[in-house]
Amino acid sequence: MNVQIVSFHCVLKNKLGKVISSTYNRDVLTSLNGAEDQLQALSKGLTNIRKGEKRQIAVRAEEAYGYYDTSKVLEISRDSLVGGRKLRLGESVIFAREGHKAEKFRVTKLSPDQITLDGNHPLAGQDLIFEIEALEVREATPEEIRESLPDEDDGMTLH
Numbered sequence: 268m269n270v271q272i273v274s275f276h277c278v279l280k281n282k283l284g285k286v287i288s289s290t291y292n293r294d295v296l297t298s299l300n301g302a303e304d305q306l307q308a309l310s311k312g313l314t315n316i317r318k319g320e321k322r323q324i325a326v327r328a329e330e331a332y333g334y335y336d337t338s339k340v341l342e343i344s345r346d347s348l349v350g351g352r353k354l355r356l357g358e359s360v361i362f363a364r365e366g367h368k369a370e371k372f373r374v375t376k377l378s379p380d381q382i383t384l385d386g387n388h389p390l391a392g393q394d395l396i397f398e399i400e401a402l403e404v405r406e407a408t409p410e411e412i413r414e415s416l417p418d419e420d421d422g423m424t425l426h
Contacts, residue, residue, distance in 0.1 A: 277400075
């Protein structure tokens, strides 16, 4: 399989057609067999695209950001989190729950004594449609392919 580097304009919609965002993405690597990537279905959909080509790529929730997982929603004491008194809605924090690696969470609810953290991606549980226009396309170099392969475990755990 040839691996490409693609720069593209993207309009992201949900399955009902509501526009979620519009972006310009530079130097995205198309699919690598065995690579672990949340949006591997999008990457596969870009395979063998040509400059100027337009594609609509539908990605089911489980192939995008996964299903919404209620076990990734935590309610903790404001005082148990460093800087917990200063946090605002929508802010991101890195937090390690007992027995887990440090993870990124969003602050989704605040009360005087509690903070609700959500570790789900904001688009978790949503089927997505990517409307793509390829602006630049080239073959990936062997170095770019090597750099994109998954890293070994980073070793971050809660002690």
